[in-house]
Amino acid sequence: MVKSSNLGYPRIGEKREWKKALEQFWEGKLKEEEFVVKTDEIRLRHLKKQSDAGIDLIPVGDFSLYDHVLDTAAMFGVVPKRFGHGGGKVSLQTYYGMARGTGDAVASTMTKWFNTNYHYIVPELEGAMPSLADNPPLRYFKEAKEQLGIIGKPVLLGPVTFVKLSKGYDPEEFGSVVDGFVPLYASILKELEEAGAEWVQIDEPVLCTDLTEDEWTVLEQVYDTLIKAAPGIKVILQTYFDRVSRYERVVRLPVHGIGLDLVHDGGGNRQALTTHGFPDDKVLAAGIIDGRNIWRADLERTLSSLKELEGVVSKDRLIIQPSSSLLHVPVTVKVEEGLGERLKRTLSFADEKLQEIVTVTEAVKEGRPSISNELKESYDGLDNIEQSRTLRESEQLAANEVLQRAPFSERRVVQESELGLPLFPTTTIGSFPQTKEVRKERLKWRRGDVSDQDYRTFIQEEIAKWIDIQEKIGLDVLVHGEFERTDMVEYFGEKLGGFAFTKNGWVQSYGSRCVKPPIIHGDVCFQEPMTVDETVFAQSLTEKPVKGMLTGPITIVNWSFVRTDIPRYDVANQIALALRKEVEALEANGIRMIQVDEPALREGMPLQKEKRAGYLDAAVHAFKLATSSVKSSTQIHTHMCYSEFGEIIESIKALDADVISIETSRSHGNLIHSFEENTYSQGIGLGVYDIHSPRVPTLEEMTRNIERAIRVLDPQLFWINPDCGLKTRGPNETIEALVVMVEAAKKMRETVLAAQQ
Numbered sequence: 001m002v003k004s005s006n007l008g009y010p011r012i013g014e015k016r017e018w019k020k021a022l023e024q025f026w027e028g029k030l031k032e033e034e035f036v037v038k039t040d041e042i043r044l045r046h047l048k049k050q051s052d053a054g055i056d057l058i059p060v061g062d063f064s065l066y067d068h069v070l071d072t073a074a075m076f077g078v079v080p081k082r083f084g085h086g087g088g089k090v091s092l093q094t095y096y097g098m099a100r101g102t103g104d105a106v107a108s109t110m111t112k113w114f115n116t117n118y119h120y121i122v123p124e125l126e127g128a129m130p131s132l133a134d135n136p137p138l139r140y141f142k143e144a145k146e147q148l149g150i151i152g153k154p155v156l157l158g159p160v161t162f163v164k165l166s167k168g169y170d171p172e173e174f175g176s177v178v179d180g181f182v183p184l185y186a187s188i189l190k191e192l193e194e195a196g197a198e199w200v201q202i203d204e205p206v207l208c209t210d211l212t213e214d215e216w217t218v219l220e221q222v223y224d225t226l227i228k229a230a231p232g233i234k235v236i237l238q239t240y241f242d243r244v245s246r247y248e249r250v251v252r253l254p255v256h257g258i259g260l261d262l263v264h265d266g267g268g269n270r271q272a273l274t275t276h277g278f279p280d281d282k283v284l285a286a287g288i289i290d291g292r293n294i295w296r297a298d299l300e301r302t303l304s305s306l307k308e309l310e311g312v313v314s315k316d317r318l319i320i321q322p323s324s325s326l327l328h329v330p331v332t333v334k335v336e337e338g339l340g341e342r343l344k345r346t347l348s349f350a351d352e353k354l355q356e357i358v359t360v361t362e363a364v365k366e367g368r369p370s371i372s373n374e375l376k377e378s379y380d381g382l383d384n385i386e387q388s389r390t391l392r393e394s395e396q397l398a399a400n401e402v403l404q405r406a407p408f409s410e411r412r413v414v415q416e417s418e419l420g421l422p423l424f425p426t427t428t429i430g431s432f433p434q435t436k437e438v439r440k441e442r443l444k445w446r447r448g449d450v451s452d453q454d455y456r457t458f459i460q461e462e463i464a465k466w467i468d469i470q471e472k473i474g475l476d477v478l479v480h481g482e483f484e485r486t487d488m489v490e491y492f493g494e495k496l497g498g499f500a501f502t503k504n505g506w507v508q509s510y511g512s513r514c515v516k517p518p519i520i521h522g523d524v525c526f527q528e529p530m531t532v533d534e535t536v537f538a539q540s541l542t543e544k545p546v547k548g549m550l551t552g553p554i555t556i557v558n559w560s561f562v563r564t565d566i567p568r569y570d571v572a573n574q575i576a577l578a579l580r581k582e583v584e585a586l587e588a589n590g591i592r593m594i595q596v597d598e599p600a601l602r603e604g605m606p607l608q609k610e611k612r613a614g615y616l617d618a619a620v621h622a623f624k625l626a627t628s629s630v631k632s633s634t635q636i637h638t639h640m641c642y643s644e645f646g647e648i649i650e651s652i653k654a655l656d657a658d659v660i661s662i663e664t665s666r667s668h669g670n671l672i673h674s675f676e677e678n679t680y681s682q683g684i685g686l687g688v689y690d691i692h693s694p695r696v697p698t699l700e701e702m703t704r705n706i707e708r709a710i711r712v713l714d715p716q717l718f719w720i721n722p723d724c725g726l727k728t729r730g731p732n733e734t735i736e737a738l739v740v741m742v743e744a745a746k747k748m749r750e751t752v753l754a755a756q757q
């Protein structure tokens with residue numbers, strides 16, 4: 001009989017109690033035993049919620065104390081040597097050391113989870129001999145069974161995806177490295193079988209990327225082995241975020257069920273299902289409720305699309321589920337106030353999505369009449385989506401033109417003469433520490449306890465303090481510090497037309513850090529200057545140039561929840577046109593450098609190769625739409641973090657920014673390698689130190705990074721800056737690191753100038 005299922009539930013809690021517990025534990029305000037009790041409570045509460053909602057297959061083991069990829073590494077005792085782990089179960093101290101760094105041991109790399117804004121910790125295999133140091137899926141399974149009577153569906157990150165996401169091995173050894181983990185997975189499955197597990201979900205999202213023939217062979221062998229390890233368990237091989245690359249091969253894998261994303265597959269999975277059929281010895285776990293966006297499901301359409309599959313797979317072999325884990329959406333709409341009833345009724349967060357899954361399952365089981373109330377509500381809600389849109393952009397789209405700037409060689413001459421910067425100019429990426437004090441003041445202002453004028457004065461005092469600090473450190477290009485911003489996307493969303501905001505719509509970004517993606521529900525438009533006040537104030541305090549600081553169109557789109565009734569790229573262009581007005585306003589107010597950040601450009605790349613060129617063209621178009629109308633003397637900067645740029649280097653060039661700053665230090669030289677193969681001849685700053693760690697790097701480390709970079713990049717075009725913004729750092733460590741950075745720049749200037757004489 002058809003079943004309802006979930007793939008993963010948000011960890012953070014309705015009131016971000018998970019985040020708060022983690023941070024209290026790190027600050028020493030919660031003892032380990034208290035922390036464990038608190039997080040156990042949260043986990044069980046989430047399981048109960050899903051059970052109360054009526055979900056048949058409830059995921060267990062998707063919960064984490066930081067990140068599920070890190071959990072998998074810890075489960076196998078994969079701990080880099082520098083953390084001094086002596087074997088056996090990984091302690092909480094070591095676990096958080098790997099995530100955040102400890103003492104002299106730098107944290108493991110953190111990077112984006114496929115095309116999402118969630119970050120995972122990259123396992124370092126370093127020739128490790130993995131062992132089953134712990135079996136959390138089993139513990140969580142038993143806990144759910146014993147405490148709540150739930151026969152959960154353990155979730156494992158599959159061995160092929162796990163090794164693909166790891167580093168510290170030669171790609172040629174991929175097969176043997178995976179083989180090292182297979183017996184451990186087999187043991188987990190066996191122990192789960194003995195404990196009474198019926199279903200297990202093994203996530204292999206790499207099946208939505210292009211695997212080589214060798215990798216495919218490894219994958220097939222892995223599942224041949226695993227399926228024999230625990231014959232009593234039904235394994236669902238779960239994919240998400242796109243269509244699978246090799247449908248016919250995927251459905252032949254020797255597992256009991258295949259989980260497909262039927263929302264973010266560009267129609268590819270559905271087409272493959274109808275064209276090639278589906279094996280009649282397998283279960284189809286159909287991801288038909290959107291796990292990545294927050295719009296209420298169109299139940300009528302969902303049911304019709306399931307009907308199309310009726311001839312492909314029978315009801316008794318169907319599982320209804322979200323397209324991916326619900327980790328990527330906020331917890332519940334219920335608590336939202338201030339959105340307006342109309343808009344609120346168009347939304348569906350994790351808890352509402354569980355209801356949608358149960359409703360659709362019911363309709364498949366019992367027929368449409370059994371859900372007539374829900375169908376009406378869905379219909380009314382969707383009607384509200386249309387009504388809640390603000391449509392006014394026909395004139396904007398008509399002006400949708402990229403202007404041609406003068407060639408970089410000409411702009412460079414004008415800018416050099418106007419700006420008079422030294423060799424190796426030093427700057428930062430934009431934000432300075434968002435201290436508790438800054439956040440508290442904003443909270444008071446939002447609650448109405450502080451007047452607009454007092455809040456503005458407070459922000460100006462912060463700006464003045466940090467302009468003074470930057471002058472004293474000796475930086476060449478200054479920033480105002482972004483103190484007025486909660487978040488680099490949310491802030492612009494609040495100022496632009498066409499956006500709405502939740503009060504509590506938090507989503508985990510990395511570790512305990514959360515973001516509150518704004519909702520784009522109407523046409524986006526410029527309403528009033530958004531950054532001019534703070535930037536002009538900062539510029540009034542110094543002779544040095546202050547960089548205006550904006551978030552780019554593709555990043556705003558990728559880090560928001562976006563309407564789906566018009567193409568995503570049209571939304572990006574609307575944002576670009578609104579930003580263009582801001583760029584022009586900054587220029588008109590005497591700002592000579594403007595940075596338009598695009599940190600999410602790389603992450604938003606479609607998993608399927610054939611879609612990438614279209615995405616990159618659209619991203620470049622939107623960026624140029626926003627930045628191409630300025631004078632040659634106005635220097636346009638951009639910034640990107642989370643490297644692996646080799647593949648997009650041509651698009652980076654096509655942005656035609658005068659200066660780009662890129663995160664480098666965590667990629668340990670890989671990025672520099674891409675510049676060996678590709679020339680880049682516009683201004684560029686490769687981050688000279690990692691801002692994710694509180695550790696202050698030494699002069700030698702920074703100098704080494706600069707020297708390595710200028711072996712492949714023109715020193716005359718090279719900028720010196722940190723990897724990313726400094727909002728998560730404390731004031732002292734920020735200042736100490738920047739002092740070292742400026743010292744490194746001075747030393748390099750002397751060395752290069754001496755060599756020229």
Ligand SMILES: CN1c2c(nc(N)[nH]c2=O)NC[C@@H]1CNc1ccc(C(=O)N[C@@H](CCC(=O)N[C@@H](CCC(=O)N[C@@H](CCC(=O)O)C(=O)O)C(=O)O)C(=O)O)cc1
Nearest residue numbers: 117436439440442443486487488489509512513514515559
């Ligand atoms: C560059 N990054 C960003 C990504 N995505 C974005 N949308 N924005 C980004 O900047 N993705 C990639 C990276 C991820 N990096 C980060 C870095 C830091 C954070 C972070 O610090 N998040 C904060 C929440 C930020 C925020 O909006 N703060 C509000 C305060 C909200 C709050 O908690 N208020 C408290 C009271 C405050 C107090 O008393 O201290 C309350 O309401 O109870 C603000 O500034 O006003 C976090 O804490 O998680 C995220 C991603």
Ligand SMILES: N[C@@H](CCS)C(=O)O
Nearest residue numbers: 429430431597599725
């Ligand atoms: N200007 C932003 C970019 C972050 S990617 C900052 O400095 O925080």
Ligand SMILES: [Zn+2]
Nearest residue numbers: 599641724725
């Ligand atoms: Zn950044």
